Amino acid sequence: GSSIELHGVTKQFAADSIALRGINLKISGGEFFTLLGPSGCGKTTLLRIIAGLENASDGEVEIGGASVTDVPAHKRNVNTVFQSYALFNHLDVRENIGFGLKMRGMDKAEISKRVTETAEFIKIGNLLGRRVDQLSGGQRQRVALARALVNEPDVLLLDEPLSALDAGLRSELQLELSRIQRRLGMTFIFVTHDQQEAMVMSDRVAVLNDGRIQQVGPPQQLYEHPENLFVARFMGHQNLYEVRQQDESGLDTCFGRLVGEFERGTHVLIRPETMTVVREDDVNAGPNVFAAVVRERVYRGHVAEYTLDLGNDTEIVATCNNVGEPMFDVGTRVAVKVQTSGVVTFH
Numbered sequence: 001g002s003s004i005e006l007h008g009v010t011k012q013f014a015a016d017s018i019a020l021r022g023i024n025l026k027i028s029g030g031e032f033f034t035l036l037g038p039s040g041c042g043k044t045t046l047l048r049i050i051a052g053l054e055n056a057s058d059g060e061v062e063i064g065g066a067s068v069t070d071v072p073a074h075k076r077n078v079n080t081v082f083q084s085y086a087l088f089n090h091l092d093v094r095e096n097i098g099f100g101l102k103m104r105g106m107d108k109a110e111i112s113k114r115v116t117e118t119a120e121f122i123k124i125g126n127l128l129g130r131r132v133d134q135l136s137g138g139q140r141q142r143v144a145l146a147r148a149l150v151n152e153p154d155v156l157l158l159d160e161p162l163s164a165l166d167a168g169l170r171s172e173l174q175l176e177l178s179r180i181q182r183r184l185g186m187t188f189i190f191v192t193h194d195q196q197e198a199m200v201m202s203d204r205v206a207v208l209n210d211g212r213i214q215q216v217g218p219p220q221q222l223y224e225h226p227e228n229l230f231v232a233r234f235m236g237h238q239n240l241y242e243v244r245q246q247d248e249s250g251l252d253t254c255f256g257r258l259v260g261e262f263e264r265g266t267h268v269l270i271r272p273e274t275m276t277v278v279r280e281d282d283v284n285a286g287p288n289v290f291a292a293v294v295r296e297r298v299y300r301g302h303v304a305e306y307t308l309d310l311g312n313d314t315e316i317v318a319t320c321n322n323v324g325e326p327m328f329d330v331g332t333r334v335a336v337k338v339q340t341s342g343v344v345t346f347h
């Protein structure tokens, strides 16, 4: 797959409508790269600019090391899979998948061979004779994917392709898509507003908000070291508190002092999986241990998730993998130990 570089890509639709504000990105050839952000943050606009379906107001797009500013959409070796399948209902599956190849004037035997191979690869070889309106949502999405893959593009752009599917089918196709991407070595730019989906599938993720990139990195880095409050919230973190005062030996929050050497910040995150919950009497008061009362508990098999009341209307969520131990009941007085490795500060 080709590499993609964006330099200062900006899109202004109208005086009061700026969709993208100076996007800089380097995506490697063969990378599974995800654009993650809330509705309206500019994800689709960015994909359309890469595909050549929309012009940037400013900035430059390079594909495979060359500027594509003057290259029209159909001459870029890029294919797009949209959220709505955009299939032709009056054609059967075989004709839908082969449509682009036919438009390019490829001969019939070659089209037939390629369509069959691709359909088998995507596990819809048995559906080739079906009409599109006889297919389920998951099957249609596979047809849309096959139609893009059959062109053997260097780059595949996927705009929320799984968001219309139900949860089970969705997670199945998530894994399958990452497998396909690895096998073909194509560059994938995948768009989603779903943090879980981004984490499961991607080599790297760019978090977008209001037309700006907030942070770029592998999923683990975004989750463990979010660089700002927006990314922390978008990664699903709940244990976020204001820093009231900070010095070399620690920082103060509304529920007490965290002792340790932390970077300066206005907010602090405590990652839920780095805490331990013990019985109140099993702990000697010390640094980073806080008295709490169990408000809620959820058994998730591999972890026990507690919502703890720290007093002053403050809650903290702790996920503990103390497998085999009995869970604390709601209302129990406990102590929660915070590990400094799970404490992240930012502005």
Ligand code: ADP
Residues within 6 Å of the ligand: 013, 014, 017, 018, 019, 037, 038, 039, 040, 041, 042, 043, 044, 045, 046
């Ligand atoms: P996302 O895909 O992240 O939901 P979009 O890229 O579709 O976001 O939209 C980003 C912003 O640009 C939104 O505020 C949207 O209203 C605006 N926008 C998108 N397309 C157009 C257009 N053709 N004309 C005017 N504004 C647009």
Ligand code: MG
Residues within 6 Å of the ligand: 043, 044, 045
């Ligand atoms: Mg969109």
